[in-house]
Amino acid sequence: MTPVSDIKVPDIKSVGVVGGSLSGLFQAVALAELGLDVTVWERSAGRPDDRGAGIVLQPGVAWFLNTFCGVDPDRISIPVTHRQYFGRDGSSHLTLMGQRMISWGAIYASLRDRLDSARYHEGQPVAALAPHPGGVDVHVGDAVHPVDLAIIADGSTSRHRELVTPDGAPRYAGYVAYRGVIDETELPEEMSAVFRDRFSFYDGDRTQFLCYFIPGDFGEMAPGSRRMNWVWYVRADAAGLDRITTDRDGTARGLSVPPGLIAPQVHAELLARARTLLPEPLRRLVEHTRAPFVQAILDGRVSRMRKDRMLLAGDAAFVVRPHTAAGAEKAAADAITLFGALGQLPSLDAALEAWEENRLAEGTALYRHGVGLGQRLGLDGPEPTTAASVEPTP
Ligand SMILES: Cc1cc2nc3c(=O)[nH]c(=O)nc-3n(C[C@H](O)[C@H](O)[C@H](O)COP(=O)(O)OP(=O)(O)OC[C@H]3O[C@@H](n4cnc5c(N)ncnc54)[C@H](O)[C@@H]3O)c2cc1C
CATH class of the missing domain: 3.50.50.60 (FAD/NAD(P)-binding domain)
Known part of the structure; x- marks a missing residue:
């Protein structure tokens, strides 16, 4: 340069x-x-x-x-060595693919x-x-x-x-991304171990779930002190989007609802959907998430x-x-x-x-x-x- x-x-x-x-x-x-x-x-x-x-x-x-x-990106991002693909029954297979994951923050x-x-x-x-x-x-x-x-x-x-x-x-694409971030300290060790070093996916019937570890809220990198980040793409028509993005106080937010403000009924439906549709390790991630949030895909x-x-x-x-x-x-x-x-x-x-x-x-x-x-x-x-x-x- x-x-x-x-x-x-x-x-x-x-x-x-x-x-x-x-x-x-x-x-x-x-x-x-x-x-x-x-x-x-x-x-x-x-x-x-x-x-x-x-x-x-x-x-x-x-x-x-x-x-x-002047920041070494390797010092603020988490490596994964493999992609992990889940089946509906919770089985999984791996393919070798190295990538690094970082947080927006x-x-x-x-x-x-x-x-x-x-x-x-x-x-x-x-x-x-x-x-x-x-x-x-x-x-x-x-x-x-x-x-x-x-x-x-x-x-x-x-x-x-x-x-x-x-x-x-922007035009609404017809689906939303439910998202969740969980402190690794809140995950049982056997759950963390399933996702460690992995970029994990589940492709279901017109839905996709993916997850990976990112640094902790203050940049912590060591296993045990990071955060699990998941994204779940779910179809929703215009009326569904309006309902999902109306927050717990009844305010219509339009395109997204931040953590902590999802309406209880929408959260309950998310959990019920997870129990019906997701492989067990991914369902447990949704269940462990205190404050999911949602964004319309545009x-x-x-x-x-x-x-x-x-x-x-x-x-x-x-x-x-x-x-x-x-x-x-x-x-x-x-x-x-x-x-x-x-x-x-x-x-x-x-x-x-x-x-x-x-x-x-x-x-x-x-x-x-x-x-x-x-x-x-x-x-x-x-x-x-x-x-x-x-x-x-x-
Ligand atoms: C579900 C989801 C997953 C994503 N995953 C990834 C990923 O894995 N990798 C990736 O690269 N990207 C990802 N992205 C996209 C990424 O977050 C954005 O594309 C990127 O951050 C660029 O955003 P931006 O700064 O252009 O806009 P924004 O982040 O929207 O910022 C716009 C800013 O402008 C401010 N603003 C608005 N109006 C005014 C005004 N009048 N005066 C002053 N300020 C104003 C707002 O407050 C805001 O801070 C994802 C997005 C979504 C929705």
Whole structure:
């Protein structure tokens, strides 16, 4: 890589990032590394929702953590040596496949630690972006912050996406992911042993369950102090989605319900479904989970990712199915590619054009791949709802 001190970024000095989750942070860290004056505005106060829980560590994220954050990814991720496939009767077979598993929180913490805290403003939603010929005015509260380039990384339900492109609003794919995280200390040793060093799967009739260990809440890595992370994809029509995502207080949340807020009836149904449909070791994981949570699976794709001095990044551009295990990887690649284009190409226009071409091609390919995987698993619902009937999570 060219030494950063030798890189000259054409035409821009300041960058504003809308959204301080993984995509916004990848962008902010990489662009600050180019010597740009980067500011992030994040709507949530405190750590944004830990919606990723466990994440399969892909090479681009590992490279980013190593190169830009000075973090050895092997020290914050858990290796698996095999894939383990369960049958309905609880029997299993193994295939050799080494991978590493990380938590959303470990990636987030590495990125936040790398970014100067003065650049990151929590609890400050961006109300509006106003583009003009030389840049973009970012409206936050009563203040207006002029920047040379704005990166819109406000997630799948982006409210600013339409400034760049009229398409891309997410569509419900017809199924949800129930999820659970269990402290290893709460699992009997004989249960832990079943899943140790394994990425485990059960492909049932139009359903899939998968699980693996991730680091503990504070990064603990030693066996016994980690967390078990599971995901269970279950079909649900539009009415079912509404019911599942209405929380214990009766609030309709639309697309997800965080840990601790699932309605008792929905939790009871989850347990009953697990007892009927899952192999015994996986059923026991669901039973051991104190606070499951749920997320609707969405599809989203855009036809453009830049307009004027505004770019779309991460889930604000493409929402790919989680079977690709590529959402965080794609967000990292959005940032790595922009870093490379700005650092190597002679003009801003040339850099942004090359970046957009590359990111549209990869986003479209991943989107299609994810839809294909969902269909092969038989997960797509018969009548997916339209974007208009899906409201963003409050
Ligand atoms: C079930 C499931 C499993 C997954 N598994 C994996 C996996 O194994 N591997 C993987 O790579 N990826 C996985 N992903 C995807 C991955 O979590 C995301 O793709 C990735 O984190 C990128 O998200 P993002 O930062 O673009 O968006 P988000 O995480 O949605 O962040 C958007 C941020 O913008 C903020 N925001 C919104 N509006 C405003 C505003 N107006 N002003 C300021 N801030 C705002 C929000 O508060 C939020 O913090 C999974 C996703 C799901 C649903």
